[in-house]
Amino acid sequence: xxxxxxxxxxxRPEVNLRFYLxxxxxxxxxxxxxxxxxxxxxxxMRKKMVVELGWINDEEMLxxxxxxxxxxxxxxxxxxxxVGYHLARVPGALVAALGTVLPPMIVLTVVSLAYxxxxxxxxxxxxxxxxxxxxxxxxxxxxWALFKPLAQKKRVLPIVLFIASFVALFVLRFNIMVVMxxxxxxxxxxxxxxxxxxxxx
Amino acid sequence: xxxxxxxxVSFFQIGLFSIGGGYAAMPLIKxxxxxxxxxxxxxxxxxxxxIAEMTPGPxxxxxxxxxxxxxxxxxxxxxATLGNIMPSVIIMLILAKLYEKYAKETLxxxxxxxxxPVVVAAILTAGLGLLQLAxxxxxxxxxxxxxxxVLSFFALNSRRIxxxxxxxxxxxxxxxxxxSFIL
Numbered sequence: 479x480x481x482x483x484x485x486x487x488x489x490r491p492e493v494n495l496r497f498y499l500x501x502x503x504x505x506x507x508x509x510x511x512x513x514x515x516x517x518x519x520x521x522x523m524r525k526k527m528v529v530e531l532g533w534i535n536d537e538e539m540l541x542x543x544x545x546x547x548x549x550x551x552x553x554x555x556x557x558x559x560x561v562g563y564h565l566a567r568v569p570g571a572l573v574a575a576l577g578t579v580l581p582p583m584i585v586l587t588v589v590s591l592a593y594x595x596x597x598x599x600x601x602x603x604x605x606x607x608x609x610x611x612x613x614x615x616x617x618x619x620x621x622w623a624l625f626k627p628l629a630q631k632k633r634v635l636p637i638v639l640f641i642a643s644f645v646a647l648f649v650l651r652f653n654i655m656v657v658m659x660x661x662x663x664x665x666x667x668x669x670x671x672x673x674x675x676x677x678x679x
Numbered sequence: 680x681x682x683x684x685x686x687x688v689s690f691f692q693i694g695l696f697s698i699g700g701g702y703a704a705m706p707l708i709k710x711x712x713x714x715x716x717x718x719x720x721x722x723x724x725x726x727x728x729x730i731a732e733m734t735p736g737p738x739x740x741x742x743x744x745x746x747x748x749x750x751x752x753x754x755x756x757x758x759a760t761l762g763n764i765m766p767s768v769i770i771m772l773i774l775a776k777l778y779e780k781y782a783k784e785t786l787x788x789x790x791x792x793x794x795x796p797v798v799v800a801a802i803l804t805a806g807l808g809l810l811q812l813a814x815x816x817x818x819x820x821x822x823x824x825x826x827x828x829v830l831s832f833f834a835l836n837s838r839r840i841x842x843x844x845x846x847x848x849x850x851x852x853x854x855x856x857x858x859s860f861i862l
Contacts, residue, residue, distance in 0.1 A: 511845045512735050518809075521802070522844055540795045541782065545774050547798065551694045551767030552704070552737030559767060563775035571772060579760055582736025586744035587756055589730055601856055608855020609848050610813035611824045615831030616844045617806035622836065624799045640796035647804040658797060665793030669786055 491533065493566045498573050501565065504531070505558050505577030510585075512554070518613055519554040519578075520546070521620035523561070533565055536627060548658050554578055635668075682751050683758045689716060690743045690762035697739060704739045712742065718750050739763050827854060 491497050504526060512519040520543050527533045534542075542564075546556035555578055562574030628636050643661060646652040689711040697704035705728065712718045719727065731741040743763040747755030781787045814824045831847055834840050 507845070510735055511848060525844055537795075538782075540798050541778065541791045543798050543802075544791060544794050545778065546771075547801070549767070549770050549774060550697060551764065551770070552697075552739050554737050555740070555764050555767045556771050559771035560775050560778070563772065564779065568772060571775065572768075575764060575768060579736070579740050579764060582734065582740045583744045583756060583760055585734050585736070586730070586741050587748050587753070589734060590745045590748040600859065604855045604859035605852035606855065607813075607824070608827065608851040608853070608858070610809065610851075611827040612831045612844075612848050612851035614806060614810035614813045615828050615835060616847070617802060617809055619832050619835040621799060621803040621806050624802065628796060628799060635793075636796045639793065640800050643797040644800040644803060647800055648807060657801075658794070661794055661797045662790070665790045668793060669789035672789070673786065 491531075491565065493570070497566065498569070501562065501570060502573050502577040505562075505574045506581060509554065509558075509578045510581035518617055520557055521617050523557060524620055524623075525616075527561060534561060536624065538564065540624065544658075548662070639664075683754060685716065686747055686750060686755055686759045687762035690739075690759045691765055693739055693742075694763040695766040704737075704742075708739065708742045712746050718746050823858065827851060 491500075508519060508522050508526060512522055524536070524539050528536055528539055542557055542560040543553075546553050546560055549556050555575055558574035558578040559571045562571035564570075566573075625640070628640060639661060643657050646657045693704060693707045693711055697707050709724055713721060713724050727742060727745050728738075730745065731738040734741060740760060740763060743759035744756050747757070747759035749755075751758070778787075782791070810828060813828060831851065834842050834847060835844065
């Protein structure tokens with residue numbers, strides 16, 4: 479019972495049939511309108527679930543991305559499993575995952591029956607070229623929104639880590655897994671050392 | 680081994696060993712689908728990648744559906760997709776449980792805090808890659824795609840203009856089609 483009260487306080491929605499339908503519909507529409515892979519859907523997920531619905535906060539979102547990104551499998555599926563579990567445990571995770579995989583299943587089933595027509599269609603190609611510019615704007619706007627709180631804390635280390643990993647990823651073209659594992663290891667050691675220092679002080 | 684079982688096993692492996700999203704999964708999909716099982720030839724695989732770019736959803740799910748449909752119809756779609764997400768479901772449920780239990784404890788909290796800047800940098804990198812793709816692949820002059828990008832960015836960032844990303848994508852599609860007709 480106590481657990482339930484705590485969950486209410488954190489602004490999580492009440493878990494009932496209506497909620498499951500809403501969760502399914504949210505992940506279903508997100509997945510249906512997401513072109514261009516994991517980071518795009520994660521960006522849209524933030525807009526919907528953090529800003530519009532208030533189901534999770536920005537820090538939880540970043541944690542979920544970290545975990546989804548460094549685990550096997552599609553990021554979008556992993557991300558919705560994390561969010562679903564956070565909101566409503568195992569049933570929530572399964573409902574969110576189902577909502578995420580159904581749109582590509584339905585679309586690709588149809589497309590695989592007549593794929594040549596879609597690939598060669600001029601109008602569809604033109605529509606996609608317009609959408610790509612918008613997708614880039616969506617992802618970069620989310621980057622900006624996530625960067626602001628990092629910068630506002632005015633601590634040096636997060637900024638240094640941000641710049642270092644950006645250089646490693648964008649300029650040096652390191653594999654993202656390598657960069658993440660390196661920073662996770664660094665972060666583990668750094669956290670252990672600072673906690674040890676604080677205990678002694 | 681029945682075709683459904685080998686579909687399941689193949690896509691289970693793809694799910695289990697692709698870490699880091701769509702493009703990491705691509706070589707694994709090719710190995711299973713083209714090289715090992717010959718479900719698609721190299722040309723069909725290239726078409727599959729094109730379709731995955733143009734349709735919603737993760738490339739692994741797109742591939743599972745596409746290959747499943749061609750090899751064994753709707754049953755193949757369901758079995759291949761299930762196989763593909765099974766590793767995610769198992770691993771993420773364990774990790775989610777651990778996260779909910781320990782996230783508020785200091786050590787894990789600090790470690791995750793330390794990793795957050797990297798995630799932001801990774802999204803920035805992905806975003807810049809998408810911007811580059813948007814500008815080079817646009818059917819109109821570069822400046823046009825860039826203008827569309829800048830306007831979308833400010834529309835999303837503005838507090839006054841309340842426009843959802845999905846509506847904006849729809850507008851982008853119409854602008855792209857509109858421009859191709861003017862050309």
